[in-house]
Amino acid sequence: MNPCFHFPSILTDETICRSNIRRMAQKALAHGLMFRPHFKTHQSVEVGKWFKDEGINAITVSSVTMATFFADAGWEDITIAFPLNIRELDEINQLACKIQLNVLFDMPAQALVAAGKISHLVGYFIKTDVGYHRSGVEPNDHDTIQQILRATDGTSLTFKGFLTHSGNTYQAKSINEILLIHNEATRLLYRLKMIYQDRFPGIIISTGDTPSCSIAGNFNGVDEIRPGNFVYFDLMQYHLGSCRFDEIAAAVICPVISVYPQRNQALIYGGAVHLSKESLISKKGNLIFGLVVPFINGKWGNPEGDDYLVSLSQEHGIFTTESNWSKLLKPGDIVAVIPVHSCLAADLLRNKSTLNLRK
Amino acid sequence: MNPCFHFPSILTDETICRSNIRRMAQKALAHGLMFRPHFKTHQSVEVGKWFKDEGINAITVSSVTMATFFADAGWEDITIAFPLNIRELDEINQLACKIQLNVLFDMPAQALVAAGKISHLVGYFIKTDVGYHRSGVEPNDHDTIQQILRATDGTSLTFKGFLTHSGNTYQAKSINEILLIHNEATRLLYRLKMIYQDRFPGIIISTGDTPSCSIAGNFNGVDEIRPGNFVYFDLMQYHLGSCRFDEIAAAVICPVISVYPQRNQALIYGGAVHLSKESLISKKGNLIFGLVVPFINGKWGNPEGDDYLVSLSQEHGIFTTESNWSKLLKPGDIVAVIPVHSCLAADLLRNKSTLNLRK
Numbered sequence: 001m002n003p004c005f006h007f008p009s010i011l012t013d014e015t016i017c018r019s020n021i022r023r024m025a026q027k028a029l030a031h032g033l034m035f036r037p038h039f040k041t042h043q044s045v046e047v048g049k050w051f052k053d054e055g056i057n058a059i060t061v062s063s064v065t066m067a068t069f070f071a072d073a074g075w076e077d078i079t080i081a082f083p084l085n086i087r088e089l090d091e092i093n094q095l096a097c098k099i100q101l102n103v104l105f106d107m108p109a110q111a112l113v114a115a116g117k118i119s120h121l122v123g124y125f126i127k128t129d130v131g132y133h134r135s136g137v138e139p140n141d142h143d144t145i146q147q148i149l150r151a152t153d154g155t156s157l158t159f160k161g162f163l164t165h166s167g168n169t170y171q172a173k174s175i176n177e178i179l180l181i182h183n184e185a186t187r188l189l190y191r192l193k194m195i196y197q198d199r200f201p202g203i204i205i206s207t208g209d210t211p212s213c214s215i216a217g218n219f220n221g222v223d224e225i226r227p228g229n230f231v232y233f234d235l236m237q238y239h240l241g242s243c244r245f246d247e248i249a250a251a252v253i254c255p256v257i258s259v260y261p262q263r264n265q266a267l268i269y270g271g272a273v274h275l276s277k278e279s280l281i282s283k284k285g286n287l288i289f290g291l292v293v294p295f296i297n298g299k300w301g302n303p304e305g306d307d308y309l310v311s312l313s314q315e316h317g318i319f320t321t322e323s324n325w326s327k328l329l330k331p332g333d334i335v336a337v338i339p340v341h342s343c344l345a346a347d348l349l350r351n352k353s354t355l356n357l358r359k
Numbered sequence: 360m361n362p363c364f365h366f367p368s369i370l371t372d373e374t375i376c377r378s379n380i381r382r383m384a385q386k387a388l389a390h391g392l393m394f395r396p397h398f399k400t401h402q403s404v405e406v407g408k409w410f411k412d413e414g415i416n417a418i419t420v421s422s423v424t425m426a427t428f429f430a431d432a433g434w435e436d437i438t439i440a441f442p443l444n445i446r447e448l449d450e451i452n453q454l455a456c457k458i459q460l461n462v463l464f465d466m467p468a469q470a471l472v473a474a475g476k477i478s479h480l481v482g483y484f485i486k487t488d489v490g491y492h493r494s495g496v497e498p499n500d501h502d503t504i505q506q507i508l509r510a511t512d513g514t515s516l517t518f519k520g521f522l523t524h525s526g527n528t529y530q531a532k533s534i535n536e537i538l539l540i541h542n543e544a545t546r547l548l549y550r551l552k553m554i555y556q557d558r559f560p561g562i563i564i565s566t567g568d569t570p571s572c573s574i575a576g577n578f579n580g581v582d583e584i585r586p587g588n589f590v591y592f593d594l595m596q597y598h599l600g601s602c603r604f605d606e607i608a609a610a611v612i613c614p615v616i617s618v619y620p621q622r623n624q625a626l627i628y629g630g631a632v633h634l635s636k637e638s639l640i641s642k643k644g645n646l647i648f649g650l651v652v653p654f655i656n657g658k659w660g661n662p663e664g665d666d667y668l669v670s671l672s673q674e675h676g677i678f679t680t681e682s683n684w685s686k687l688l689k690p691g692d693i694v695a696v697i698p699v700h701s702c703l704a705a706d707l708l709r710n711k712s713t714l715n716l717r718k
Binding site: 106109257260262269279315 | 364365366399421422423424441442443444445446447450465466468469472492493494497526614616617618619621622624626628631632635636637638670672673674675677689690691702703706707710
């Protein structure tokens with residue numbers, strides 16, 4: 001028995017990861033796009049090196065803490081793709097004197113406070129809400145845009161362009177819906193660029209969630225993409241059609257604890273603190289928290305059937321033993337769980353137990 | 360500005376915690392129950408000391424890792440309330456030579472492997488499924504019970520009794536339903552005790568989720584209770600009726616990043632990696648991930664209205680600004696979030712940022 005598999009561990013497959021990275025880098029190159037991958041998915045210095053091997057030098061993160069972590073690991077061009085937290089200006093100043101840093105504004109108040117406190121050159125994007133309604137300025141709200149631009153005029157803050165995250169692709173019901181969201185995001189951002197580029201030559205538009213970047217073939221008007229999840233993919237992306245099953249590069253390895261043949265279920269050591277409570281609705285309409293697949297010779301295999309995790313508590317995971325394979329499982333066996341959302345599973349397990357299947 | 364509140368931090372209120380601990384300890388005493396609190400909620404050596412101050416010497420945990428952590432902190436009587444993971448028998452042996460350890464079996468296979476490998480005295484409970492259908496032997500499945508008892512006969516494993524966790528109280532629609540679940544669990548476990556106590560004098564029944572232990576007034580037949588969540592409580596318990604709002608002892612303190620008056624929403628730095636994606640259905644039928652309340656003079660206040668978190672991504676939390684108070688929030692303000700599930704929020708933040716409001 002491998003001692004690493006006594007308890008839930010995340011296992012990444014370096015070969016698949018590197019192939020996912022290379023494919024996205026080549027797609028960006030083919031479309032003339034700058035590629036600034038989001039590192040919130042892996043939060044790993046080692047996986048970062050695999051990006052560097054593909055010639056990537058600019059990255060995206062979602063917190064100042066993560067920016068500091070990757071700056072310490074040698075990354076010198078980082079966009080913090082989260083509207084500026086005006087309570088972290090000291091940390092931002094410290095970072096900005098070491099690296100090329102970009103931040104986001106979606107309110108004049110953030111720009112005003114930052115303009116008064118930031119003493120090093122910092123780039124900024126105006127976060128634009130093109131339909132996800134999480135954060136961002138509405139694309140026709142020129143009054144707010146102008147206030148942000150005025151607040152930073154003549155300061156060490158340089159306007160870089162318009163940026164969005166179309167997270168609503170994650171709720172899309174079809175590939176076609178993902179493409180419609182992607183095209184509309186591009187259209188709205190491009191219109192903004194056209195309006196402001198005379199005053200601010202060189203501004204760009206930055207977009208690119210994983211579903212759009214994986215599926216779309218038309219990036220006309222886009223300058224930069226920032227997908228992150230594609231490095232691992234996961235069950236959500238597989239269900240959306242963003243990836244093939246054999247492109248998924250991370251799984252959570254769990255021991256089987258008990259089996260309950262009378263109700264076609266089994267218990268794994270693997271719960272909300274390992275996989276997160278991110279869920280999906282399966283094709284049959286059930287709430288699911290992951291897909292259980294075989295784990296053989298140190299690698300996870302293809303699904304044998306609808307062996308879905310149907311409930312998670314803190315440490316317990318219950319899955320339905322639908323396939324002939326899963327009905328034969330017994331205590332002490334090891335299974336792999338394809339997580340619904342690899343970003344959250346990786347965040348939960350990176351300080352507990354992370355393993356890498358080497359090339 | 361307090362530097363601790365630059366990013367999401369969990370804040371516990373020692374006065375409320377100690378009062379929650381004392382109240383449950385006194386309730387156990389009044390009903391003649393052994394009190395073996397579940398430490399998975401706080402996973403904190405310091406909070407553990409507050410239990411010790413109330414005379415508590417026996418505890419419950421949900422993993423071997425947690426048992427080792429608390430054994431190292433001086434706890435000498437621990438039940439691991441998770442069916443035995445036969446891959447962790449070496450760790451269990453190491454623990455059992457230092458402390459009084461109890462484990463759970465719900466399959467003969469676990470008992471057989473453990474009987475062959477465990478070399479120190481270990482107690483065990485038969486985990487019984489009285490309706491939650493997560494794990495456990497069905498209460499009328501005497502064949503399985505007998506196989507477990509036979510497998511441990513003449514070994515260093517001592518049968519301690521029947522144990523359950525009625526986690527289905529968390530889905531209850533009313534206080535009455537919680538009481539029905541509690542009474543049925545007690546009835547089924549007590550019947551088992553009656554059947555087996557002649558052969559195994561001194562066996563006990565152990566029960567006690569937080570909703571049952573908080574609400575029930577009748578514990579006839581119960582020997583031991585193991586609630587955990589009550590130390591902090593949370594929004595879920597408040598909605599179930601297990602606690603008053605002023606008995607909630609933990610909140611996640613978050614900075615406001617942006618406000619969006621046109622859609623009555625605001626953005627906090629506080630997402631799935633801080634609060635977990637545990638959700639509730641509000642009384643109005645909406646999916647919610649926490650309740651935003653004022654944070655004044657280092658303490659959280661009462662709710663001002665239905666200022667619920669309505670979506671969470673990795674680091675972002677969006678809440679609806681329903682109250683007059685929340686409509687006036689601006690970037691840089693600090694708010695408190697009452698988490699849906701304090702166990703998961705505490706697990707997520709305990710290694711990131713934990714603060715304690717001292718007595």
